[in-house]
Amino acid sequence: MITYDDEVVCAPRAGTLYDVLELILDRGMVIDVFVRVSLVGIEILKVDARIVVASVDTYLRFAEACNRLDLEHDVRSKTVPEMFGSPVAKTVGRAGARRTARSLTDKVRDVLAPEHEEAAEAEARTRERAERPRSRPAARPRGEDDRPRSRPRRRTETEDE
Amino acid sequence: MTAPTTTAPESAPESAPESAAAPKALYVYGIAPAGIRTPRSRGVDGAPVRLLTEAGLCAAVSAAPPRLRPRRRDLLAHQAVLDELAEQGPVLPMRFAVLSPRTDTLLTQLRSDAAHLTQQLDGVRGCVELNVKGTVVPGHFADLVRRDDRLRTLALQTRRRPDYEANVRLGEAIALGVRREARRAAREVVDRLAPLAVRTVQGATDDEQVLSASFLLRSADEARFREAVAERARACGDRLALSVTGPLPCYSFVDPRPASPAGR
Structure with missing residues (x-):
C-alpha cells in the first residue's frame, strides 16, 4: 500500500513529531474528572513548530527575485522554483513538503540567504533556457521532469530533545 | 529503561484507601473496547503501559511521572502507545498529559460513561x-506579477527607482499575493x-x-x-x-x- 509515496510526501505511519504535535496537544479527549496537567514550556514548543516567515528579509528576497524577472516580454523567463534556489524547487518537485520546524527554518534560511548560489543560479538559468524553454510556470510538465537533479535530502528524525 | 511503577503521586488524596489499587495518579492514553492486547511500547517517562477494564471498555494507562513535561520522547511515547491501540481497532485518544487522580476515579468514569464512550468508539470504528x-x-510568483496589474506596475516602478523602501513594499505585496493564492x-x-x-x-x-x-x-x-x-x-x-x-x-x-x- 505504498502508492503515492514518491509523489506526495506521505509521512511514515506515525509522521514526524511536528506533524502530529498540534493533534497530540490540542485534540483528543479530555475528561472532566481527569486532570490535564498544565505543561510548562508548551507554548514555546508550539511557537517553535510554527515559525512565521513574514519578514523584511523575505520581502527583500521576493523583490530581488522580481527585479530579475523579464516583465517586458512575457516569455522565456525562468520558472520561479529555480530562481528561489533549491529548497523550494525541491519542495515543488516533490509536490509536497515535510514540515518540521527544522525544515522550515532550513528552507527559510536557504531561500533568504543564498548569496553563494548566485553563480550557480545564473548558470542554471542559462541551462534552463537552453534545455527547457517554456512560457509559463503553470505549464510546467508534471512528474519526473520537475524532479530536482539531486534528490531532496532526507531528513532523518534525529532531533534532540 | 525499566521505570519504577511506584511513582510518587502528585495529587492522590490520602483518604479512601483502595483495596485493589494503590491510590496513585495514572497517565491515561486512551480508551478502547475491552479485550485488546496490552501495548508493548513504553509509555510516558518509560513506564510500562497496562489496561484497566470496566464495563466492556478498557483504558490504557501507566503510572504518572512525578513531573510531566512535554518532552520529545514523552510526546512520542504517547503517540506510539495510541498507534498500537489504533492498530487493533477503534480507540478514543486522550490529549497529551491527561491524568486520572486515582484508579477508582478512572473505573467509575468508564462505568458511568460507558454508553457515551461506546457510542464514540462506534463513531470511529473502521476509520x-x-x-x-x-x-x-x-x-x-512570476506568473502572479505578470498577471496582476497592480503588482506589475509596482514592480516596474521599483525597477525604475530602486531603493530599500520600494523593495520592501514590492516584496511585501508579492508575499501577500503568494499567500493569498x-x-x-x-x-x-x-x-x-x-x-x-x-x-x-x-x-x-x-x-x-x-x-x-x-x-x-x-x-x-x-x-x-x-x-x-x-x-x-x-x-x-x-x-x-x-x-x-x-x-x-x-x-x-x-x-x-x-x-x-x-x-x-
Missing part, C-alpha cells in the same frame, strides 16, 4: 485520521477532499502553513484519498506544498469533553 498540511510555495489553493484542496471523508476538521493556520485539516476516513478509502491528495499536489504544487500524515488515531474526531460526569 483512521489523515492530516493534510499545506505550506506556501512561491512557485507561481496558497490559501485559495488550500480551499480547493479541502473542497476536493472533504467529499471522500466521513468528517473533516480544520485546524489553525498561519502565514506559512495555510492548510491544516484532518479527515476521518474509512480505512478502505485511504488509498483513494491519498490518490486525490497526490492529484491536488500536482495541480497546485506551484502554490501549495501538501503533506499527508497518517493513518493516525482519531484525535480530531472524538468529543473533546464528554459531558456526563462520573457521579462521584
Whole structure:
C-alpha cells in the first residue's frame, strides 16, 4: 500500500513529531474528572513548530527575485522554483513538503540567504533556457521532469530533545 | 529503561484507601473496547503501559511521572502507545498529559460513561485520521506579477527607482499575493477532499502553513484519498506544498469533553 509515496510526501505511519504535535496537544479527549496537567514550556514548543516567515528579509528576497524577472516580454523567463534556489524547487518537485520546524527554518534560511548560489543560479538559468524553454510556470510538465537533479535530502528524525 | 511503577503521586488524596489499587495518579492514553492486547511500547517517562477494564471498555494507562513535561520522547511515547491501540481497532485518544487522580476515579468514569464512550468508539470504528498540511510555495510568483496589474506596475516602478523602501513594499505585496493564492489553493484542496471523508476538521493556520485539516476516513478509502491528495499536489504544487500524515488515531474526531460526569 505504498502508492503515492514518491509523489506526495506521505509521512511514515506515525509522521514526524511536528506533524502530529498540534493533534497530540490540542485534540483528543479530555475528561472532566481527569486532570490535564498544565505543561510548562508548551507554548514555546508550539511557537517553535510554527515559525512565521513574514519578514523584511523575505520581502527583500521576493523583490530581488522580481527585479530579475523579464516583465517586458512575457516569455522565456525562468520558472520561479529555480530562481528561489533549491529548497523550494525541491519542495515543488516533490509536490509536497515535510514540515518540521527544522525544515522550515532550513528552507527559510536557504531561500533568504543564498548569496553563494548566485553563480550557480545564473548558470542554471542559462541551462534552463537552453534545455527547457517554456512560457509559463503553470505549464510546467508534471512528474519526473520537475524532479530536482539531486534528490531532496532526507531528513532523518534525529532531533534532540 | 525499566521505570519504577511506584511513582510518587502528585495529587492522590490520602483518604479512601483502595483495596485493589494503590491510590496513585495514572497517565491515561486512551480508551478502547475491552479485550485488546496490552501495548508493548513504553509509555510516558518509560513506564510500562497496562489496561484497566470496566464495563466492556478498557483504558490504557501507566503510572504518572512525578513531573510531566512535554518532552520529545514523552510526546512520542504517547503517540506510539495510541498507534498500537489504533492498530487493533477503534480507540478514543486522550490529549497529551491527561491524568486520572486515582484508579477508582478512572473505573467509575468508564462505568458511568460507558454508553457515551461506546457510542464514540462506534463513531470511529473502521476509520483512521489523515492530516493534510499545506505550506506556501512561491512557485507561481512570476506568473502572479505578470498577471496582476497592480503588482506589475509596482514592480516596474521599483525597477525604475530602486531603493530599500520600494523593495520592501514590492516584496511585501508579492508575499501577500503568494499567500493569498496558497490559501485559495488550500480551499480547493479541502473542497476536493472533504467529499471522500466521513468528517473533516480544520485546524489553525498561519502565514506559512495555510492548510491544516484532518479527515476521518474509512480505512478502505485511504488509498483513494491519498490518490486525490497526490492529484491536488500536482495541480497546485506551484502554490501549495501538501503533506499527508497518517493513518493516525482519531484525535480530531472524538468529543473533546464528554459531558456526563462520573457521579462521584
